[in-house]
Amino acid sequence: MKTIEWDSLVLIMYKDMKYLKRINEGQSFHGKGGMLNYSDLIGKTYGIRFGQYEIFEPSLEDIVMYGLKRETQIVFPKDAAFICFKLGLKNGSKVVEIGTGSGVLTFLFSRLVGSTGKVVSFEKEERHFRNAKKNIKTFAEWDNIELYHDDTVDCKEDGFDAAFIDVREPWMHLEKAFNLLKESGLIGMIVPTANQVTDILKEVPGFFGDIEVLELLQRKYKTVAERVRPFDRMVAHTGYLIFGRKLRMDTT
Structure with missing residues (x-):
């Protein structure tokens, strides 16, 4: 049975509030449920109610939403999971x-491809690059990420199984992605506006087939048995997702 030790990550919950914390020696957590000494948690199992708090082992979603420092708009979990599935x-x-951004997808890609896979990511903004590098160093499970501060996407290898583009003008990188992908390799993109989708659709026919454009909407429900109903607010439009497959003209 897994227990909480020094340097462990824990998710601390008080009512609907969540906090991702690392258990460092000599420190404590101060919240609306009172003070929680980290030393009192050592040796205890996850999934317990301790005083006014509930203590859980963090999930992948918890790390993304409450652990990674954001310098850019992140890809929301509802989109990120589907992106990984489609790729x-x-x-x-x-x-x-x-387009590394804050490194959310970089981190998720790394978890999925494992120790035998590889993630090569390019970010042109130095501030974003530094932040993503710090996030990845803090939370990455595998040493399988190559992160570059590079606007030209000067990649020394090809034959990638999948490519993902998250920049302001994705259509400017379609040819580069095409050349980096293996035959029939999968591509994904995310953009916030319909105008960007239009610009992408004008360019993709020369490089990719099986084009798909969609968006995902997420509605949560209140978990009170006597009055189950949707929350008044929902996570609606967070971006348009575009997917396709590398398509080469047969010249034989």
Whole structure:
């Protein structure tokens, strides 16, 4: 049975509030439920109620939402999970990412492709690059990420299983992604506006087939048995997702 030790990550919950914390020696947590000495948690199992708090082992979503420092708008979990699914990522996959941002997808890609896979990511903004590098160093489980501060996407290899683009003008990188992907390799993109989708659709036919455009909406429900109903607010439009497959003209 896994227990909480020094340097462990824990998710602390008080009512609907969540906090991701690392258990450092000599420190404590101060919240609306009172003070929680970290030393009191050592040796205890996850999934317990301790005083006014509930203590859980953090999930992947918890790390993304409450652990990674954001310098850019992150890809929300509802979109991130579907992106990983559509790109067919699995243990051993090799994926290239154009636009690291805060490193959320970089981190998720790394978890999925495992120790035998590889993630190569490019970020042009130095501030974003530094932040993503710090996030990845703090939370990455595998040493399988190559992160570059580079606007030209000067990649020394090809044959990638999948590519993902998250920059302001994705259509400017379609040819580069095409050349980096293996035959029939999968590509994904995310943009916030319909105008960007239009610009992408004007350019993709020369490089990719099986084009798909969609968005995902998420509605949560109140968990009170006597009056189950949707919350008044929902996570609606967070971005348009575009997917396709590398398509080469047969010249034989």
